[in-house]
Amino acid sequence: MKNILFAFRDTILAFCYRAFARPIFFRIDPEVVHDMTVRFGAFLGERRITRCIVRSLFSYEHPMLEQTIRGVHFQNPLGLAAGFDKDAYLTSVMGAVGFGFEEIGSVTGEACEGNPKPRLWRMQKSEGLVVHYGLKSQGSQKVSERLRMKTFSIPVGISIARTNSQDTIETEAGIQDYLKVYQAFSDSGDYYTINISCPNVFGGQPFTDAPRLARLLDAIDALPKKKPIFIKLSPDLSEKEIDGILIVASTHKIDGFVCTNLTKERKGNECILDKNIPNEGGMSGKVVSEKSDRLIRYIYRKSRGVYDIIGCGGVFSADDAYRKIKLGASLIELITGMVYEGPQVISEINRGLVRLLVKDGYRHISEAVGVENRFSH
Numbered sequence: 001m002k003n004i005l006f007a008f009r010d011t012i013l014a015f016c017y018r019a020f021a022r023p024i025f026f027r028i029d030p031e032v033v034h035d036m037t038v039r040f041g042a043f044l045g046e047r048r049i050t051r052c053i054v055r056s057l058f059s060y061e062h063p064m065l066e067q068t069i070r071g072v073h074f075q076n077p078l079g080l081a082a083g084f085d086k087d088a089y090l091t092s093v094m095g096a097v098g099f100g101f102e103e104i105g106s107v108t109g110e111a112c113e114g115n116p117k118p119r120l121w122r123m124q125k126s127e128g129l130v131v132h133y134g135l136k137s138q139g140s141q142k143v144s145e146r147l148r149m150k151t152f153s154i155p156v157g158i159s160i161a162r163t164n165s166q167d168t169i170e171t172e173a174g175i176q177d178y179l180k181v182y183q184a185f186s187d188s189g190d191y192y193t194i195n196i197s198c199p200n201v202f203g204g205q206p207f208t209d210a211p212r213l214a215r216l217l218d219a220i221d222a223l224p225k226k227k228p229i230f231i232k233l234s235p236d237l238s239e240k241e242i243d244g245i246l247i248v249a250s251t252h253k254i255d256g257f258v259c260t261n262l263t264k265e266r267k268g269n270e271c272i273l274d275k276n277i278p279n280e281g282g283m284s285g286k287v288v289s290e291k292s293d294r295l296i297r298y299i300y301r302k303s304r305g306v307y308d309i310i311g312c313g314g315v316f317s318a319d320d321a322y323r324k325i326k327l328g329a330s331l332i333e334l335i336t337g338m339v340y341e342g343p344q345v346i347s348e349i350n351r352g353l354v355r356l357l358v359k360d361g362y363r364h365i366s367e368a369v370g371v372e373n374r375f376s377h
């Protein structure tokens with residue numbers, strides 16, 4: 001009976017989003033809609049009553065979806081990916097929206113305006129976004145102060161990145177910038193993600209190079225470790241580059257990987273861009289889906305399941321999430337699926353996951369992780 005009510009609620013919300021809200025949003029500049037959504041979400045998160053209303057509209061819980069990973073308890077496996085709540089305004093409301101966790105940021109050492117506008121476009125035919133924010137961030141000091149002394153209803157990951165500036169291009173300056181963010185959040189948040197894969201910054205992605213990554217991780221290892229550390233990878237890396245990163249990770253205190261960030265590859269029939277979109281920025285949504293699956297499969301198999309993987313890229317449905325889980329992801333993140341389908345998609349995916357797990361005879365989500373990607377012991 002309860003399931004029927006949740007299904008009814010989600011169907012009505014999905015209809016309202018697709019028929020009324022999305023057509024209006026999609027006529028407005030995407031960054032304006034993004035900013036408005038963050039302001040509205042922050043308002044909803046401020047009061048208990050509004051949080052309760054949001055919770056009654058969107059949340060869904062099921063014991064089959066609860067997991068404790070690296071000491072952090074997740075109510076469900078679906079998280080908000082980095083980039084939506086860059087400056088940590090939404091930590092009070094995202095649990096009520098139904099997420100099992102959220103990743104704030106990426107936060108950079110210094111405040112940064114990001115790239116000039118326009119810097120966000122929709123690829124409606126490909127169900128994706130082109131992102132050229134350039135790591136807009138209020139900076140580590142201001143964002144960490146916002147989180148200080150706060151308690152969260154869901155785990156909060158801190159995505160840390162190098163400030164997008166000429167001053168951090170040199171390797172040592174870049175490392176110091178990462179360390180500044182790392183230290184600023186030493187007492188808040190539940191895990192770190194080291195973002196070495198932003199496609200839109202000065203100096204490219206220098207820390208995907210194994211020797212430079214080793215220097216960065218040496219510096220981080222020298223500091224006290226209070227929470228799990230993940231590395232966020234680009235879907236455009238070659239196998240040789242990934243192998244180099246895995247070797248470095250194996251000798252440092254790395255707990256897992258986020259697979260993946262945005263892609264820069266504009267090839268393939270699935271990538272349909274309007275003429276007004278410039279040739280810069282990284283793409284999200286359906287064009288990343290297969291690349292993200294490929295990286296999850298590769299890392300899970302190559303590392304023989306020793307890392308926890310957060311699957312991210314083109315998750316629009318329970319089938320998308322389940323596929324990533326069966327390839328080796330323990331957790332899932334998304335942004336673009338929510339933009340195209342509406343916030344009720346979180347509950348729809350979680351409900352769908354329970355249905356798929358039961359159908360396949362599993363009693364708990366952890367039993368399905370990596371089942372279609374087994375390595376021999």
Ligand SMILES: Cc1cc2nc3c(=O)[nH]c(=O)nc-3n(C[C@H](O)[C@H](O)[C@H](O)COP(=O)(O)O)c2cc1C
Pocket residue numbers: 081082083084086105106120129131133135159195198232260261262283284285286288312313314315333334335336337
């Ligand atoms: C508007 C926007 C901003 C983003 N900013 C960041 C960021 O600051 N740091 C980061 O690690 N990833 C960022 N990303 C990438 C997402 O976290 C995610 O890896 C990517 O969008 C693929 O997931 P999706 O297809 O579900 O959107 C951003 C994505 C979008 C759409």
